[in-house]
Amino acid sequence: xxxxxxxxxxxxxxxxxxxxxxxxxxxxxxxxxxxxxxxxxxxxxxxxxxxxxxxxxxxxxxxxxxxxxxxxxxxxxxxxxxxxxxxxxxxxxxxxxxxxxxxxxxxxxxxxxxxxxxxxxxxxxxxxxxxxxxxxxxxxxxxxxxxxxxxxxxxxxxxxxxxxxxxxxxxxxxxxxxxxxxxxxxxxxxxxxxxxxxxxxxxxxxxxxxxxxxxxxxxxxxxxxxxxxxxxxxxxxxxxxxxxxxxxxxxxxxxxxxxxxxxxxxxxxxxxx
Amino acid sequence: xxxxxxxxxxxxxxxxxxxxxxxxxxxxxxxxxxxxxxxxxxxxxxxxxxxxxxxxxxxxxxxxxxxxxxxxxxxxxxxxxxxxxxxxxxxxxxxxxxxxxxxxxxxxxxxxxxxxxxxxxxxxxxxxxxxxxxxxxxxxxxxxxxxxxxxxxxxxxxxxxxxxxxxxxxxxxxxxxxxxxxxxxxxxxxxxxxxxxxxxxxxxxxxxxxxxxxxxxxxxxxxxxxxxxxxxxxxxxxxxxxxxxxxxxxxxxxxxxxxxxxxxxxxxxxxxxxxxxxxxxxxxxxxxxxxxxxx
Amino acid sequence: xxxxxxxxxxxxxxxxxxxxxxxxxxxxxxxxxxxxxxxxxxxxxxxxxxxxxxxxxxxxxxxxxxxxxxxxxxxxxxxxxxxxxxxxxxxxxxxxxxxxxxxxxxxxxxxxxxxxxxxxxxxxxxxxxxxxxxxxxxxxxxxxxxxxxxxxxxxxxxxxxxxxxxxxxxxxxxxxxxxxxxxxxxxxxxxxxxxxxxxxxxxxxxxxxxxxxxxxxxxxxxxxxxxxxxxxxxxxxxxxxxxxxxxxxxxxxxxxxxxxxxxxxxxxxxxxxxxxxxxxxxxxxxxxxxxxxxxxxxxxxxxxxx
Numbered sequence: 001x002x003x004x005x006x007x008x009x010x011x012x013x014x015x016x017x018x019x020x021x022x023x024x025x026x027x028x029x030x031x032x033x034x035x036x037x038x039x040x041x042x043x044x045x046x047x048x049x050x051x052x053x054x055x056x057x058x059x060x061x062x063x064x065x066x067x068x069x070x071x072x073x074x075x076x077x078x079x080x081x082x083x084x085x086x087x088x089x090x091x092x093x094x095x096x097x098x099x100x101x102x103x104x105x106x107x108x109x110x111x112x113x114x115x116x117x118x119x120x121x122x123x124x125x126x127x128x129x130x131x132x133x134x135x136x137x138x139x140x141x142x143x144x145x146x147x148x149x150x151x152x153x154x155x156x157x158x159x160x161x162x163x164x165x166x167x168x169x170x171x172x173x174x175x176x177x178x179x180x181x182x183x184x185x186x187x188x189x190x191x192x193x194x195x196x197x198x199x200x201x202x203x204x205x206x207x208x209x210x211x212x213x214x215x216x217x218x219x220x221x222x223x224x225x226x227x228x229x230x231x232x233x234x235x236x237x238x239x240x241x242x243x244x245x246x247x248x249x250x251x252x253x254x255x256x257x258x259x260x261x262x263x264x265x266x267x268x269x270x271x272x273x
Numbered sequence: 274x275x276x277x278x279x280x281x282x283x284x285x286x287x288x289x290x291x292x293x294x295x296x297x298x299x300x301x302x303x304x305x306x307x308x309x310x311x312x313x314x315x316x317x318x319x320x321x322x323x324x325x326x327x328x329x330x331x332x333x334x335x336x337x338x339x340x341x342x343x344x345x346x347x348x349x350x351x352x353x354x355x356x357x358x359x360x361x362x363x364x365x366x367x368x369x370x371x372x373x374x375x376x377x378x379x380x381x382x383x384x385x386x387x388x389x390x391x392x393x394x395x396x397x398x399x400x401x402x403x404x405x406x407x408x409x410x411x412x413x414x415x416x417x418x419x420x421x422x423x424x425x426x427x428x429x430x431x432x433x434x435x436x437x438x439x440x441x442x443x444x445x446x447x448x449x450x451x452x453x454x455x456x457x458x459x460x461x462x463x464x465x466x467x468x469x470x471x472x473x474x475x476x477x478x479x480x481x482x483x484x485x486x487x488x489x490x491x492x493x494x495x496x497x498x499x500x501x502x503x504x505x506x507x508x509x510x511x512x513x514x515x516x517x518x519x520x521x522x523x524x525x526x527x528x529x530x531x532x533x534x535x536x537x538x539x540x541x542x543x544x545x546x547x548x549x550x551x552x553x554x555x556x557x558x559x560x561x562x563x564x565x566x567x568x
Numbered sequence: 569x570x571x572x573x574x575x576x577x578x579x580x581x582x583x584x585x586x587x588x589x590x591x592x593x594x595x596x597x598x599x600x601x602x603x604x605x606x607x608x609x610x611x612x613x614x615x616x617x618x619x620x621x622x623x624x625x626x627x628x629x630x631x632x633x634x635x636x637x638x639x640x641x642x643x644x645x646x647x648x649x650x651x652x653x654x655x656x657x658x659x660x661x662x663x664x665x666x667x668x669x670x671x672x673x674x675x676x677x678x679x680x681x682x683x684x685x686x687x688x689x690x691x692x693x694x695x696x697x698x699x700x701x702x703x704x705x706x707x708x709x710x711x712x713x714x715x716x717x718x719x720x721x722x723x724x725x726x727x728x729x730x731x732x733x734x735x736x737x738x739x740x741x742x743x744x745x746x747x748x749x750x751x752x753x754x755x756x757x758x759x760x761x762x763x764x765x766x767x768x769x770x771x772x773x774x775x776x777x778x779x780x781x782x783x784x785x786x787x788x789x790x791x792x793x794x795x796x797x798x799x800x801x802x803x804x805x806x807x808x809x810x811x812x813x814x815x816x817x818x819x820x821x822x823x824x825x826x827x828x829x830x831x832x833x834x835x836x837x838x839x840x841x842x843x844x845x846x847x848x849x850x851x852x853x854x855x856x857x858x859x860x861x862x863x864x865x866x867x868x869x870x871x872x873x874x
Binding site for chain 3 (some may be wrong): 362
Binding site (some may be wrong): 105120 | 365433435438442445449453457
């Protein structure tokens, strides 16, 4: 066990892994429980999400990983009867608190969904829609942000000549990258990706994965995925969920080559799920 | 008789029923259009009606029908939209929502004559207005509103959930999402429903009998001042609509050419409703093409 | 990412950053819901109190009202206020119309879903929609100019009769019954049909023994809804039924319904007079019957869920 402390930011961390240097955490989850009515979907999990990394959440269907993800940007509020207990600390605040302005929160914690869901508007408007709402009106500024976001999402070259065409005319993979672009445009700190390429063909999937690895330089990414190969390819740390419990959370390399918990090993080798 | 024969017989019966239904429609429509269209001329449409003499037209009644429709829609569309948004986006399952749904159901199933009586009580006598366009429009609102609420609610619920989630996840408020994402998507269906509802309102008579009345004052169509007594735009005047006119010339009227006037009016009414239906269908298929083509 | 504004200010709810557009929108929309509830309550209260005037203020006996067959309100010496003939007329014409329209409507639905499922619907559906679009006065007018003379010449009586009323109404409620019956039949699970055919049943046997019983609650609802519509129809019926104050003894006799009496007499009775008040009481009966129909339909729908 190595205990380190950072003088600069005074955060104490305890690691059980062989990490050579200190990583800053962007999210701290403490004893999080999520209920749908009487049914408990997530049973008291605690974990820290590192800044500028890709954290993968894996596990069989119904294990609670998507529920957990959606609680981070308070999307579970949309479901009647859903409630969360415990803490998720972001920038020192518990974002589960009723005092939080969720609208402002979601600008900083963005989400990309499983099925690409661009607005039935032009490519340009898809990106500017949320920007205009948050007060950016100047056209030149909007144009810059659109270009910047599309470039970061590796989509600019493909659409720069048809920005005002409908977003629905793009292919599935392009639509998903557009959804990523419009999330990037809000300059979030965290990006939550809920099985972002499960609805895409393998080539688009590869492009999206490349993109994610690039993006972690500027954003902290949490990705839920059914695809274990994907998790092992692109993530730095992986968390394995089962029946609402966090079974194991460690460096990706370790999870996939030498997991500590037997259940993890069984899932990885395909014995269930 | 064995089962095969019975089956064939039954099939025959069902086909006969279908034929009967179609013949009824064809018969009705041909009767109306053949008998009516020959009386519909520009002269017919622009001449004021007569109470005792032959040769009366339907100018004022036609105008009144349209005007009452417009006023009714001006009231019911915002209210219906608001109600639909509430039911689809804000209402939580529970006693209150059930109560509202029951109210919608009740309002939608009241016979129009009962609504006319309520209109008479409230908008004619209690308010002291007498027979007015406004009173008629308010009475029509009572049963048009549930239709529009239902239309709006269904259209909003039909908008895919992930569109709403996409907008909310970007840090946009609920109301703004409704305004800028959900309503635009739901708009075509709402429009179709509104046009169909307009068609029904146009042909309504029983509710207007005691609220908008059976007469129209002398109108000066060049007078556009809505506060003047002679202006057709004045909503505080009595207004006999086309549908009411058909009824009154057949039951109370003394004009000798009652059949011609009624036939002509019936043709105009039916054609207008038909046009509304066609318009609604056309818009519906255009939307369908738009949605399926780009996806 | 440089955070110039500290987290607490960005993320916590406060007076200034809590969207008031949100609150405004919610308020507007709740207002609409409130209006609908108030309208329903207002109608019930107003029509209720006005309808009771003739009993409370004018002393008309409720029992006489509902059971006497003599309607003679203008008789100075001995006014009589029995509306039974009209109640009878309303029920009679409603049931008769349902008798005709139900088999036609359900038959049409079965045609669309079982006999010709691919093209039947495309053909009949627009027909039904067009029938709905014809305004009730036009039905009344055609009834008056075509049906009444026809009945008079070829069947008997004055032409103005229960028969005419029944025919006009049945055509008017046909679309209602057909539409709901079609929904009922088409929402039956395919497995029901497939199971029956697999056992070697003919189509008619399947329809008769499997499908109709399965769809029965909704089919009944369709018929009841049609009847509710028929009960409340005023102008079309009024133009063909004759409007007499006696109970008809045959289909060819003229009759009157609650709706037709109200339509005819509201205009020329003085507001506030006894005769006028009794018309409002008849309107109250109509209102009560509407509620009754709604309750009946709800009961039938809840049976379906079981």
